[in-house]
Amino acid sequence: MTTYTKSPLTVALALGLTTVLLGGCATDRSAYNPSPDVIKNAMAAFKRDFDAKGSASLDRLNTDKLQDICNATNSKPSPDMAAVVEREQMAAIKLPADGNLLGDWKAGEKLAQSGRGMTWSDKTGIPNGGNCYNCHQLSPQELSYGTIGPSLLHFGKIRGNSPEIQKYTYSKIYNAKAYNACSAMPRFGHSSALTEAQIKDLVALLLDPQSPVNK
Ligand code: HEC
Structure with a gap:
């Protein structure tokens, strides 16, 4: 079976699971609460029926512990559980070794407005966009x-441009789930979707007084 010919069951499961995996894209996330069996079957259908193509590799179907917890709790883990995973995510954040968190806001603006990268139709090896505009007004x-x-x-x-705000902004973009376990925001640095230099450019976009964000 190729990527383009799917059974109606696979498509139905895929649509359901997309809601679970991407969260936020559904208008009312609480309305859909799949059982663990539905999630398991949907994952199995994805793994069986999806083919890797170009930069859209299949390893992204593998979930980590945090995603398993968010899937199993419909993105509402207990406060204790959320605190544990947030601590783990926070501990894995890598701040730039040179201590400088601000890049070039003009490059950041291009990145924030670009949704390219990581899909089968993108050339492999091109830098990814940040896709920020898809979820945020900038x-x-x-x-x-x-x-x-x-x-x-x-x-x-x-918020200002203090060292604390710079660190928060960098870390939030690097891993939003360190602050909000089941945030709908992707973990751009944690997943290596964006590089250190790209995240610095985005921090500058959000904090530089000259950036259009702050005009
Ligand atoms: C799929 C949707 C999505 C995308 C894409 C996304 N975000 Fe977010 N972002 C969110 C959501 C939802 C929140 C609020 C919940 C939270 O804090 O985790 C948020 C929160 C934030 C915050 C914290 C805001 C505050 O008041 O402290 C920052 C900063 C941020 N995003 C920056 C970015 C940047 C920069 C990008 C692009 C690299 C981006 N986001 C891409 C969904 C997204």
Whole structure:
């Protein structure tokens, strides 16, 4: 079976599980609460029927402990469980060795507005975009943006540019789940979707007073 010919059951399971895996994309996440069996069967169907193509490799179907907990609890782990996984995620954050967290906001803006990378139609080896616009408002000039995440307009103007805020912003982009175990925001640094230099550029986009985010 190829990627393009799927049984109706596989498609139905895939649609259901996409809601579980991507969270946030559903309008009401609490409305769908799959049993562990549904999740197990859907994962098995994905692994059986999906083929690797280009940069869309199958290893991304493997879930880690945090994703297993979020899937099993419909993204509502107990406060104790959330605290444990958040501590683990936080401990795995790698801050830049040079201690400088601010890159180039212009490069950050291009990244934030690019959703390219990691799909089968993308050339392998091209740098990934950050896809931030798909979930966040970033500047008044944007024609359209997603609203799964909060608006980041005036982020630096409101929070300032202190070392603590720089560290928070870098770490949040590196691994949002270190602060919010089952956040719908991808773990850009943790998963190596973005490089250290790219995350620095995004921190600058959010915090530099000259960036359109803060105009
Ligand atoms: C799939 C949706 C999604 C994408 C893509 C996404 N985010 Fe988020 N983001 C969220 C959600 C949801 C929250 C709020 C929940 C939380 O804090 O985890 C959030 C929170 C944040 C926060 C914390 C805001 C605060 O008030 O402290 C920052 C900063 C942030 N995102 C930056 C980014 C950047 C930069 C990108 C692009 C690299 C990005 N996000 C991509 C969904 C997303």
